[in-house]
Amino acid sequence: MPDELRIFAGNSNLPLANKVASYIHQPLSDCKIKRFSDHEIFVQIDENIRGMDTFIIQSTNPPAENILEMLIMIDAAHRASARRITAVIPYFGYARADRKDQPRVSIVSKLIANMITVAGANRVILMDLHASQIQGFFDVPSDHLYSARVFNRHFLKQGLSDLVVVSPDVGSTKLARAFASKLDASLAIVDKRRPEPNRAEAMNIIGDIAGKNVIIRDDMVDTGGTIVEAAEALAAAGAKSIIACCTHAVLSGEAISRLDKSPIEKFYITDTIDNSNKNLPPKFQILSVAELLGEAIMRIHSERSVSTLFD
Numbered sequence: 001m002p003d004e005l006r007i008f009a010g011n012s013n014l015p016l017a018n019k020v021a022s023y024i025h026q027p028l029s030d031c032k033i034k035r036f037s038d039h040e041i042f043v044q045i046d047e048n049i050r051g052m053d054t055f056i057i058q059s060t061n062p063p064a065e066n067i068l069e070m071l072i073m074i075d076a077a078h079r080a081s082a083r084r085i086t087a088v089i090p091y092f093g094y095a096r097a098d099r100k101d102q103p104r105v106s107i108v109s110k111l112i113a114n115m116i117t118v119a120g121a122n123r124v125i126l127m128d129l130h131a132s133q134i135q136g137f138f139d140v141p142s143d144h145l146y147s148a149r150v151f152n153r154h155f156l157k158q159g160l161s162d163l164v165v166v167s168p169d170v171g172s173t174k175l176a177r178a179f180a181s182k183l184d185a186s187l188a189i190v191d192k193r194r195p196e197p198n199r200a201e202a203m204n205i206i207g208d209i210a211g212k213n214v215i216i217r218d219d220m221v222d223t224g225g226t227i228v229e230a231a232e233a234l235a236a237a238g239a240k241s242i243i244a245c246c247t248h249a250v251l252s253g254e255a256i257s258r259l260d261k262s263p264i265e266k267f268y269i270t271d272t273i274d275n276s277n278k279n280l281p282p283k284f285q286i287l288s289v290a291e292l293l294g295e296a297i298m299r300i301h302s303e304r305s306v307s308t309l310f311d
Contacts, residue, residue: 005301006049006082010058010073012066013274016090017057019290024298031076033069041065043072045080053301054082056121057293060093060112061250061273067093067112071119078120086123086300087116088293090272091248095130098137113137125296127272127289128219128247143306145296147247147270148175150287152182154268155215155245162240164188164212168230176217185215190230210238216264220248224255228262235263248272249284256280 006029009017021028030046054077058070070087077085097108109131116124117139124138127145135142163185167176169192180187188207214234221227231242244259245268251259259267260281268285269275275286292309299306 004053006052006054008056008073010069012061013059013090015274015276016271016290019288020057020294023291023294041069041072043076045076049077050081051083053084055086055088055297057088059091059273060089061091071115074119074121084122085120086125087121088125090127090289090293092126092129095134098131098134109134110137130219143296145292145309147289148178149292150270150289151245154287155183160213162212164209164214166190166214166216166234168216168218168227172218175219179217190233192229205233205237209234211240213241214239216244218246220250221246222250223253224258228258231263241265249275251275251278
């Protein structure tokens with residue numbers, strides 16, 4: 001395997017890329033990425049990858065340069081005659097722009113999928129897409145992994161009782177229901193109204209949470225508005241304890257401060273986005289998806305089934 005497999009990483013999430021490489025027992029391959037004085041990106045692959053099975057790990061969270069950096073790396077690998085190029089995207093940015101729900105707007109997630117394909121990617125690995133139909137935007141094979149495998153294993157070890165899994169909005173109900181099933185917990189839903197983008201107002205709680213230990217499950221947290229509103233509504237309704245978990249911790253604006261002051265006692269996130277420079281409070285606990293991504297990479301390289309990772 002080491003003679004044929006090469007793993008590269010962009011700058012958006014080097015800590016995760018190093019953990020993935022460690023799981024596979026293979027160091028990251030040499031790649032030079034630098035900025036010119038005008039901030040244009042220069043990429044040079046510093047080893048021979050002709051005929052190699054090449055994986056490029058890069059989350060595409062802001063700034064948008066992370067997307068461009070990934071595209072240039074894919075193009076460099078393509079021009080270096082890599083046998084197959086797989087873009088490993090732990091967090092796929094612009095996933096919320098997945099449809100034309102207003103006049104004269106762009107479907108940005110489709111645009112980015114097109115660019116990744118045109119750049120030369122032969123396959124993509126994604127995780128917990130905000131909208132599952134984005135898989136269909138790619139004209140190359142895609143593997144959509146789920147962080148549920150990581151969260152399920154962690155919370156099953158906790159042995160929590162009187163447990164209720166809560167979806168912070170109707171859109172996350174399917175995710176929360178699957179989580180509740182694995183933990184043998186009941187399900188509740190917070191019905192909210194969103195008067196404007198990035199602003200949510202919790203309205204009604206569907207389900208019994210009084211005196212219960214509550215886990216709020218969501219796929220991503222950006223400003224923290226939705227999950228904090230949900231937590232405040234649950235606390236007011238008599239929840240015994242409130243824990244939250246999400247896959248993609250974007251944490252923009254005042255999100256960290258807002259979450260730290262909320263009734264949420266512990267907030268579990270994954271490392272699909274590198275938040276190592278944000279000085280997260282003790283309330284935040286990070287679970288790694290490196291093993292899941294590493295296993296997917298090894299299975300794809302050896303042409304084995306990846307479907308067992310979806311369980």
